[in-house]
Amino acid sequence: MESRLQQKYKKEVIPALQEKFHYANVLAVPKIKKVSLNVGVNSKNTESNYLDNVEGTLTKISGQKPIRAKAKKAISAFKVKENMIVGVNVTLRGRRMYDFLDKLINVSLPRVRDFRGISEKNIDGQGNLSLGFKEHIVFPEIKPDEVDRIHGLEVTINTSAQSKEEGKELFQLLGFPFQKKIIK
DSSP, rough: OOHHHHHHIIIIHHHHHHHHTTTSOOOOOOOOOEEEEEEEOGGGGOOOHHHHHHHHHHHHHHSSSSSEEEEEOOOGTBBOOOOEEEEEEEOOOHHHHHOOOOOOOIIHHHHHHOOOOBGGBBBOTSEEEEEEOOOGSSTTTTTTOOSSSSSOOOEEEHHHHHHHHHHHHHHHHHHBBBOOOOOO
C-alpha cells in the first residue's frame, strides 16, 4: 500500500509537472530520490551516552537505525582526530521516505516556533532542498519531557530535478509551505 504523499505525487504532481515543463516522457518528470537526516556531534560531546541519545532520537524520527559518521582526517583547528565520530546520519528511500515527508509537511513544520514558511534560498541549483531544525523536539515521536539534551537536525531532500525552478515546483505541488513574496 502506498503512502498518501506517494499517491498525490502519482495522481496530481506528475500530470501538473508534465503540463508545465512539457516533458515528453513520464520518466523525465522530477521525483524525490532520497531523504538524509544528519546530526552533527561536537568533538566535546563524543561521550557514548550522548551519542546513544542522538541515535535513539534519530531512530524514533526515521524508523530506521542510523549510522555513526567518522572523520576521514584530523583537523587540529577543530580538535578533531582521525576516525573520531563527528556525526550521526540516516538515509531514507521508498515508503519510509514518503511517510517521513508526509509527517514533515503536515505535522513537524507547523510545530516549529515562529515558522513563516521555507525560504526559496534553501533550494540549490539542482533542485535539492535542505532544512535545518534547531530543536529535534518538533517531531511528534519525541516527547519533550523525556529529552535530556536538545540537539539540532538537518534534513536534505534529494531530487532528480535539473534546475532550481523544477525542484521548487515539485516541492510546491507536494505541499511544502514556502514563504509568500510580499509586494510593496
